[in-house]
Amino acid sequence: MYFLLAGPMVLAQQGVGIGTDAPQQALHIGSSTGTVRVESLNSVNNSYNGGDANGNMLVDDFYPLYVDGKGDFRLDLEIEDPGTGLDELDDASLPNSEVTITDADADGIVTTTITTFSVTTTRASILEVKYNLSFDVYEDNVGTLITDDLARRIRSYLTINGQTREYGPATKCYSSGVASSVAQRMYNSSTAYITIPAAGTWTISLLGAVSSDIRSGGGPGGPSLDTHVEFATGDDKILMRLH
Amino acid sequence: MEIFKMKKITLFLFLCIGVLGFGQVGIGTVNPQQELHVAGSNSTLRVESLNSINNSLNDGVNLSPVFVDSDGNLTLGDQANVGGNKPINFLIDVGDFIADDPYSPIILGTGSVVNSPLGSAMAVDTIATVALVVPQDAIVEVKYGVTLIITGNDLTLGCPCFYHTYDEAITMNTYFKVDLNGNGVIDGTEVTNIYGQKGQYYETNFGGSIGYPYMNGQGYLELPAGTYTLFFYGEVRDNTGSYSSVGFGGAQDYLKIRVYN
Numbered sequence: 014m015y016f017l018l019a020g021p022m023v024l025a026q027q028g029v030g031i032g033t034d035a036p037q038q039a040l041h042i043g044s045s046t047g048t049v050r051v052e053s054l055n056s057v058n059n060s061y062n063g064g065d066a067n068g069n070m071l072v073d074d075f076y077p078l079y080v081d082g083k084g085d086f087r088l089d090l091e092i093e094d095p096g097t098g099l100d101e102l103d104d105a106s107l108p109n110s111e112v113t114i115t116d117a118d119a120d121g122i123v124t125t126t127i128t129t130f131s132v133t134t135t136r137a138s139i140l141e142v143k144y145n146l147s148f149d150v151y152e153d154n155v156g157t158l159i160t161d162d163l164a165r166r167i168r169s170y171l172t173i174n175g176q177t178r179e180y181g182p183a184t185k186c187y188s189s190g191v192a193s194s195v196a197q198r199m200y201n202s203s204t205a206y207i208t209i210p211a212a213g214t215w216t217i218s219l220l221g222a223v224s225s226d227i228r229s230g231g232g233p234g235g236p237s238l239d240t241h242v243e244f245a246t247g248d249d250k251i252l253m254r255l256h
Numbered sequence: 257m258e259i260f261k262m263k264k265i266t267l268f269l270f271l272c273i274g275v276l277g278f279g280q281v282g283i284g285t286v287n288p289q290q291e292l293h294v295a296g297s298n299s300t301l302r303v304e305s306l307n308s309i310n311n312s313l314n315d316g317v318n319l320s321p322v323f324v325d326s327d328g329n330l331t332l333g334d335q336a337n338v339g340g341n342k343p344i345n346f347l348i349d350v351g352d353f354i355a356d357d358p359y360s361p362i363i364l365g366t367g368s369v370v371n372s373p374l375g376s377a378m379a380v381d382t383i384a385t386v387a388l389v390v391p392q393d394a395i396v397e398v399k400y401g402v403t404l405i406i407t408g409n410d411l412t413l414g415c416p417c418f419y420h421t422y423d424e425a426i427t428m429n430t431y432f433k434v435d436l437n438g439n440g441v442i443d444g445t446e447v448t449n450i451y452g453q454k455g456q457y458y459e460t461n462f463g464g465s466i467g468y469p470y471m472n473g474q475g476y477l478e479l480p481a482g483t484y485t486l487f488f489y490g491e492v493r494d495n496t497g498s499y500s501s502v503g504f505g506g507a508q509d510y511l512k513i514r515v516y517n
Contacts, residue, residue, distance in 0.1 A: 029283050032304075039283045039299030040292070045310040048303050048330045055328030056392075060481060063391030063515065064326040066345050074345060075323035075333050076392070077517050085290060088324060090517045095395050096476045099449060143474060145453050162423055162461075188459055190423025193495035195377075199427060200455040202474060248450050252476050 096252025121226030181205025354505025
C-alpha cells in the first residue's frame with residue numbers, strides 16, 4: 014500500500030470505469046450527472062478561468078476547453094495572430110501598398126496586392142480573418158487633392174492562393190470638390206471566414222483596389238479619373254485564427 | 257470473467273481515489289505525465305452526463321463544444337441558462353453607450369460633439385468612457401458602432417444647423433485607448449496604444465444629408481484579469497479655413513465587449 018501511495022498508479026487494462034462495469038473508453042464516467050473536475054482549470058488556479066464573470070454568485074459562466082499538442086487540457090487561446098500589435102501593416106515596408114489609376118486605364122480599375130501571409134494547416138480548416146486597413150486618397154502620387162467632385166471607389170479584400178473568390182470585401186467611396194479638402198485617414202474593416210480545403214501551405218493575400226470610372230465592370234462611361242490611393246498609412250490590424 | 261475483473265479494478269480505483277488518494281494515475285501507460293494520463297492512440301474520455309441522452313445541449317448529431325466552469329468541472333454549459341452567461345462571455349452589451357443629448361435641454365440627437373474650429377486642421381476629444389472588468393487573462397474583443405452627424409456650426413448650441421463647407425471633404429475617425437494602470441487618465445504608453453480604428457469621409461453639396469452614417473469598429477487587445485477604463489475618441493480632420501462640428505453617437509449606437517475565446 015505504501016508503494017501505491019508514493020509512486021504513480023498504473024491502470025493498464027483496456028478501460029477504467031467509474032460508475033460503470035463496462036467502460037467503452039479508456040476512462041468512462043458512467044453517470045447521468047457526474048463529470049470530470051480538473052482543479053488546475055478552475056478559477057482559483059487558472060488565470061484563464063474568469064470564475065463568476067457575471068457576478069451572480071452562481072457557477073454558470075463557462076470557458077472553452079482546448080487540448081494542446083500533447084493532449085493536455087488548456088483554457089488559454091493560442092491563435093495565429095491575435096491582431097493586438099500596434100501597427101501590423103507598415104506602409105514603409107510594403108512596396109506595393111500604393112495603387113494608381115490614370116485616365117488612360119482601359120477597364121477603370123487597378124488592383125494591388127498589399128501584403129501576403131502564409132498559413133500552414135494539417136487538415137481542412139476555416140481561417141478567420143479580421144482586418145482594419147487605413148488608406149488615403151489623392152489625385153496623384155505627390156499628394157494633389159481631388160477637386161472634380163466625382164466619386165472614387167476604394168476596395169479591399171482577401172484571396173487564397175490567388176483564386177478569384179474574394180473574402181471579407183470592404184468598400185468606401187471618396188469624393189472632393191475643392192482643394193481645401195482632407196484626404197486622410199479612412200479605414201476599411203471586415204471579417205472573413207476563408208475555406209481551406211485541405212492540409213498544406215496556403216497564401217492569403219490582402220488586396221487593395223481603386224476604380225474611378227463609371228465604366229468599371231464593363232458598363233458604359235467616360236475615361237478613368239486620375240486617382241492615387243495609399244493603403245496602410247495609419248495603424249492597421251489583422252487578426253487570424255484557424256478553426 | 258472480463259467484466260468481473262473490471263468491476264474489481266473499478267472498485268479498487270474508487271477506493272484509492274476516494275479514501276487514500278495517490279499522486280499520478282496512468283491508464284494505458286506505466287509512465288503517467290499528468291495526474292491523470294490516458295495513453296493510447298485511440299483512447300479518450302467518455303462522460304455520460306455530457307451525452308445526448310443525459311444532456312439536452314448535446315443533440316446527438318453535431319459535435320458539442322466542451323467548457324469548464326469556475327470549479328473546473330467539464331460541462332456543456334448551463335442547461336437552464338437562467339441568470340447566467342451563455343458560453344460566449346459578454347462582458348458588456350449595451351445598445352446605446354453614448355448619450356444622445358448630453359447638452360440638454362437641446363434635443364437634437366447630437367451625441368458627443370467634437371468641434372474643429374477655424375484655424376484647426378484636426379480636433380480630437382473623448383466621446384465616451386466605459387469601465388470594464390476583465391475576469392481572466394484574455395484576448396478581449398471590442399465591437400462598437402457609432403453614428404455621426406456633421407454640420408458647419410457648433411452642434412452643442414443647437415439648431416439652426418448649417419451645412420459644412422460645400423464640396424469640401426472632411427474625415428472622421430473613431431478609436432479607443434485603455435487606461436491600464438487605473439489612474440483615471442490615458443498617459444505613458446497608453447497614449448500610443450490605439451485600438452479599433454475606423455474612419456470615413458463626408459462631403460456634400462446643396463441638399464445633402466447631415467447624418468447619421470455609422471462607424472462600425474472592432475478592436476482586439478490582450479489584457480490580464482483586472483479593471484480598466486476604455487476611452488473612446490472622436491477625431492475630425494478638416495481644412496484650417498473651415499469650421500466642422502461632428503456629433504458622435506447621437507442616434508442609437510452599440511458596444512459589445514467579450515472575452516474572445
